[in-house]
Amino acid sequence: MLYFIFYIFIIIFIIHKKWTDLINDEKYKKYFMTNEENWHDSLNEVKKYIDEYNKKPSEHIGDKKTLGRWIKTQISNYKNKINE
Numbered sequence: 001m002l003y004f005i006f007y008i009f010i011i012i013f014i015i016h017k018k019w020t021d022l023i024n025d026e027k028y029k030k031y032f033m034t035n036e037e038n039w040h041d042s043l044n045e046v047k048k049y050i051d052e053y054n055k056k057p058s059e060h061i062g063d064k065k066t067l068g069r070w071i072k073t074q075i076s077n078y079k080n081k082i083n084e
Contacts, residue, residue: 046071
């Protein structure tokens, strides 16, 4: 019985290690970000876009529509004092 418990413990440890390695791997890390980390990532993307093009991304045109929509949501949330 003790051997079985030890075996289960080792299996759990191995699974936990594999999961930890996955969520910390740079290749897959972006898929496991928290909402706050996603928010900061979007903010940094907006800053990078504005620095490069000297304008904010459009929410209707181009390949950065998602950033444009994100900015619109942030402006609306700021005006409505959401998340304070």
